[in-house]
Amino acid sequence: MIVHNLDEKNGILVLEPQEKLRSTDFEKVDEELKPYFKSHEKLKGVLIKFDKFPGWNNIDSAMSHFNFVRSHHDQIDKLAVVAKDSSTKAVVKAIGPIVGAKIKTFEKDEEVAARTWLKN
DSSP: OEEEEEETTTTEEEEEEOSSBOHHHHHHHHHHHHHHHHHOSOEEEEEEEESSOOOBSSHHHHHHHHHHHHHHGGGEEEEEEEESOHHHHHHHHHHHHHHOSEEEEEOTTOHHHHHHHHHO
16 A cells, blocks of 8 residues: 655655555556646656555556556656665665656655755
């Protein structure tokens, strides 16, 4: 499950994976983004917050995740990841060239700094 919130005023999508990700999680986020993209070309940023990446419920969920990223990666200027897990941060940095957005990782207690970075 992903708790998500779209801050339309600042153009920032906040994603908080709570448990293993499901295909329906990405469908719900996609539905929330559709109206935004009708009037905006891009999001200023996406903020992802978690202690440790929870993984996927099954292979279909992983494919839905990859398809979601593929569909939206060019509509995002910046990606901020606020995480506790250092191995997750390393993976995030490695995917930077694939995603195309500017990516920065932040420590768990640096959420305010992450939001500020996304806004500027």
